[in-house]
Amino acid sequence: QVQLQQSGPGLVKPSQTLSLTCAISGDSVSSNSAAWNWIRQSPSRGLEWLGRTYYRSKWYNDYAVSVKSRITINPDTSKNQFSLQLNSVTPEDTAVYYCARGPTPGIAAAGDFDYWGQGTLVTVSS
Amino acid sequence: NFMLTQPHSVSESPGKTVTISCTRSSGSIASNYVQWYQQRPGSAPTTVIYEDNQRPSGVPDRFSGSIDSSSNSASLTISGLKTEDEADYYCQSYDSSNHGDVVFGGGTKLTVL
Numbered sequence: 243q244v245q246l247q248q249s250g251p252g253l254v255k256p257s258q259t260l261s262l263t264c265a266i267s268g269d270s271v272s273s274n275s276a277a278w279n280w281i282r283q284s285p286s287r288g289l290e291w292l293g294r295t296y297y298r299s300k301w302y303n304d305y306a307v308s309v310k311s312r313i314t315i316n317p318d319t320s321k322n323q324f325s326l327q328l329n330s331v332t333p334e335d336t337a338v339y340y341c342a343r344g345p346t347p348g349i350a351a352a353g354d355f356d357y358w359g360q361g362t363l364v365t366v367s368s
Numbered sequence: 369n370f371m372l373t374q375p376h377s378v379s380e381s382p383g384k385t386v387t388i389s390c391t392r393s394s395g396s397i398a399s400n401y402v403q404w405y406q407q408r409p410g411s412a413p414t415t416v417i418y419e420d421n422q423r424p425s426g427v428p429d430r431f432s433g434s435i436d437s438s439s440n441s442a443s444l445t446i447s448g449l450k451t452e453d454e455a456d457y458y459c460q461s462y463d464s465s466n467h468g469d470v471v472f473g474g475g476t477k478l479t480v481l
């Protein structure tokens with residue numbers, strides 16, 4: 243059974259960096275058949291996909307256009323986890339952040355986000 | 369990117385059937401698989417339909433999915449409604465013109481009264 247365990251602070255000051263980690267059990271961050279995603283949810287923006295990392299002979303990252311200039315997602319193979327960093331946050335980045343396992347990306351992408359972390363409410367406030 | 373538009377809310381009585389629509393703004397709905405997620409308050413979303421019309425194990429056959437190219441939309445149908453079906457439902461697809469980026473609908477609040 244795959245489990246995703248999120249960790250990280252729930253309060254971040256404006257202009258600072260939001261950092262979250264998602265520890266994986268029951269699968270590998272280096273899996274050749276999965277991608278590891280960050281998704282957030284807020285009342286104003288609904289569910290919003292932020293980006294993913296995945297390994298297919300080498301590491302790839304894809305990021306949503308809305309956050310592309312501010313986001314970094316990194317795998318950590320030694321700890322079997324992946325992380326999210328979102329720079330220069332504003333109150334609009336206040337949301338519940340989820341990590342999730344998803345399918346192989348591409349023009350013929352198929353499948354769902356079948357495992358999710360527990361969610362972390364991150365509030366951006368001074 | 370395209371958008372997926374869902375009704376904000378729907379309501380129906382127990383035992384009845386309800387259909388939630390998800391309309392794609394541009395490009396063909398049939399171009400990319402559609403998934404449907406159920407989300408109860410305080411919990412992460414869970415899949416009720418994947419790849420247009422497939423049910424994960426454990427999801428009752430009261431849940432079904434379909435796509436309609438004429439209206440460029442996907443639909444989630446729940447028959448024999450139960451009070452436990454009351455939740456938010458989200459559709460999701462992929463944008464193959466943008467390396468498979470993920471697109472979510474805005475969500476539909478289902479009330480079973």
